[in-house]
Amino acid sequence: MSRTAKIAGIAALAGMMMAVAIVAVTRPDEPAPAPALALPAExxxxxxxxxxxxxxxxxxxxxxxxxxxxxxxxxxxxxxxxxxxxxxxxxxxxxxxxxxx
Incomplete structure (x- = not known):
């Protein structure tokens, strides 16, 4: 593999990691949904x-x-x-x- 291809691969990986980090930071914190209650069966x-x-x-x-x-x-x-x-x-x-x- 050439040096340019390695740099491009690392840049792409870093870009994906940055995108995931941005989405994680900007996403509003929502409380976990409450577990479903057991309803009486018919x-x-x-x-x-x-x-x-x-x-x-x-x-x-x-x-x-x-x-x-x-x-x-x-x-x-x-x-x-x-x-x-x-x-x-x-x-x-x-x-x-x-x-x-």
Whole structure:
């Protein structure tokens, strides 16, 4: 590398450092945002949490648990509006119902 290229590289680095310093000095000091408060969950989220707790103790596959895990994944990835609600027969037990958060 030539001496001129080295000088140009150091000048460019110094210019970037100077720009960062100027931005840091001129930027107004803002207080850190307060942490998000835990808001009370809706009843459907409580039902989903209870169902997931129940499913965590099971060793056999359960259709209600599969629906609960799918609802939890949709809620986690914020895909609530993508998956349509599944309709069940009137005689379905709570563990067979699909949970929508």
């Amino acid at each position: 009843e459907s989220q409580h039902r989903l949490a209870r169902e997931l707790d129940r499913c965590a103790t099971l060793t056999m596959p359960d259709s209600g648990c599969e629906a609960a895990w799918a609802a939890n994944r949709r809620r986690f990835f914020r895909q609530d509006d993508v998956a349509p609600a599944v309709e069940h027969d009137g005689g379905a037990s709570p563990s067979e119902e699909g949970f929508v958060p």
